[in-house]
Amino acid sequence: MNGNAPIGVIGLGRSGNAAVRFLQAQGLPVVAWDTQPAPAMALAHLPGVETWAGQLPDHAFTICQCILLSPGVPRSLPALAPARAAGIPILNDVEWLFRHVMTHTPEVPFIGITGSNGKSTVTTLIGAMLRCHGMRVGVGGNLGTPALELWDATQQAYVLELSSFQLESIDRFRPRLAVLLNLTPDHLDRYPDVAAYLAAKRRIFANMGPGDCAVVNADDPLLRDDPATLAAAGVTVIPFSIEAAVPGGVYAADGWLTDHRQAAANPLIRLDDITIRGLHNQANAAAAAAIALAAGAAPAAVTATLRQFPGLPHRMEWVRTVDGVAYYNDSKGTNVGATLMSLQSFGTGGIVLIAGGRDKKGDFATLAPVAARCVREAILMGEAANDLAAALSGGPRIHRVDNMTSAVRLAHQLARPPQTVLLSPACASFDMFKNFEDRGERFREAVHDL
Numbered sequence: 001m002n003g004n005a006p007i008g009v010i011g012l013g014r015s016g017n018a019a020v021r022f023l024q025a026q027g028l029p030v031v032a033w034d035t036q037p038a039p040a041m042a043l044a045h046l047p048g049v050e051t052w053a054g055q056l057p058d059h060a061f062t063i064c065q066c067i068l069l070s071p072g073v074p075r076s077l078p079a080l081a082p083a084r085a086a087g088i089p090i091l092n093d094v095e096w097l098f099r100h101v102m103t104h105t106p107e108v109p110f111i112g113i114t115g116s117n118g119k120s121t122v123t124t125l126i127g128a129m130l131r132c133h134g135m136r137v138g139v140g141g142n143l144g145t146p147a148l149e150l151w152d153a154t155q156q157a158y159v160l161e162l163s164s165f166q167l168e169s170i171d172r173f174r175p176r177l178a179v180l181l182n183l184t185p186d187h188l189d190r191y192p193d194v195a196a197y198l199a200a201k202r203r204i205f206a207n208m209g210p211g212d213c214a215v216v217n218a219d220d221p222l223l224r225d226d227p228a229t230l231a232a233a234g235v236t237v238i239p240f241s242i243e244a245a246v247p248g249g250v251y252a253a254d255g256w257l258t259d260h261r262q263a264a265a266n267p268l269i270r271l272d273d274i275t276i277r278g279l280h281n282q283a284n285a286a287a288a289a290a291i292a293l294a295a296g297a298a299p300a301a302v303t304a305t306l307r308q309f310p311g312l313p314h315r316m317e318w319v320r321t322v323d324g325v326a327y328y329n330d331s332k333g334t335n336v337g338a339t340l341m342s343l344q345s346f347g348t349g350g351i352v353l354i355a356g357g358r359d360k361k362g363d364f365a366t367l368a369p370v371a372a373r374c375v376r377e378a379i380l381m382g383e384a385a386n387d388l389a390a391a392l393s394g395g396p397r398i399h400r401v402d403n404m405t406s407a408v409r410l411a412h413q414l415a416r417p418p419q420t421v422l423l424s425p426a427c428a429s430f431d432m433f434k435n436f437e438d439r440g441e442r443f444r445e446a447v448h449d450l
Helices: 014-025 037-041 078-085 093-104 119-132 164-168 194-205 226-232 279-294 299-308 336-344 364-374 385-392 404-414 436-448
Strands: 007-010 030-034 049-053 066-069 110-114 137-141 157-161 177-180 213-217 236-241 250-253 256-259 266-270 317-322 325-329 351-355 375-380 397-400 420-423
Touching (some): 007 014, 030 037, 037 049, 066 078, 066 093, 093 157, 110 119, 110 194, 119 157, 119 299, 164 194, 177 194, 177 279, 213 279, 226 236, 250 279, 256 279, 266 299, 279 299, 325 404, 325 436, 351 404, 364 375, 364 385, 375 404, 385 397, 404 436
Parallel strands (some): 007 030, 030 049, 110 157, 110 177, 137 157, 213 236, 236 250, 325 420, 351 375, 375 397
Antiparallel strands (some): 250 256, 256 266, 317 325
């Protein structure tokens, strides 16, 4: 790369904004662009930074030594074609942080977390476990703090949640420890098919080799071939499971979370003593424990964290109990797989489900068998309401509403103790809300107004 040429940054949301500021602070010239003028104008005052907004000028980025692409911007963006044709690398902030760390503190490991569901919970748990052990760690990426805001020469590890969008634009990035939590069809509004989505997720392992450690879900049929592939590359594989005891791994079975990486099984904590509830959170606990233990955390730090960690907002979050009915906010259930796991966590026959939003091309039909057992009433809204109604026909009673307030008020009328009201949309939020957080906040507000 031409060291004197500017670095392009495309997309000026949280990660792009942080990238521009990091690069500028390093004394590097930057050309930055966003569709909206406000984020571009907020950076225009920085010396050495040229900003564009609106329509991207042809060949605006062909002068760059490389481009850092924000995850929300697809690599198929037509305006990237001239840069790609010119052989300009299209990377992202995660890749840039990795290269910067390898230059300045190469002994510091990266821990990468991906999967269709549970990434944020597992990322946060791993960070908390390592901090409880006494390590200084930077935690972020797709979750919370953008990657380039995590740089600190005193960090002892970087724990990064990685989306499929971010993994598309890595090149040399090599986590010393990585976990692929699960794979269910998602983001099919962006990927041409499931195979392309799965291939993006698997890129987390692309550069791993001898001395590295991969944690893989032994219960996921789509990941059945991954352990052999990784072992052939010299990677140590640790399986995790909530369905069976897996020697060599970490698993939830017979009422205990157990570390069986060595010859003898070591019970860590009773499952009933883990604060976060649900089968999916048992899987999250097993995966986080496997990574943290492999990273050197003491078992006591792992178990103390699992006893104390209350869970993240909008992820199976208990909001309030009203007239004997508990209300749970699972707004982060933005795909069918996440909603399936949430439904299965509540047993059978007692759920009033609030769902719907923007279809991500998931297969709603897979919800039908579980909904028929678990859901009494389905309150549907948003663009996908009709498709969800068709998929669930013959199961729960179907109701349609126009907004979250109406959904919660109707749920309050329909639910009887000991039933549960669960917001788990199985859809994206962007048809009616800013994001899943906004949707969850509206749900909370409506529940507290009852």
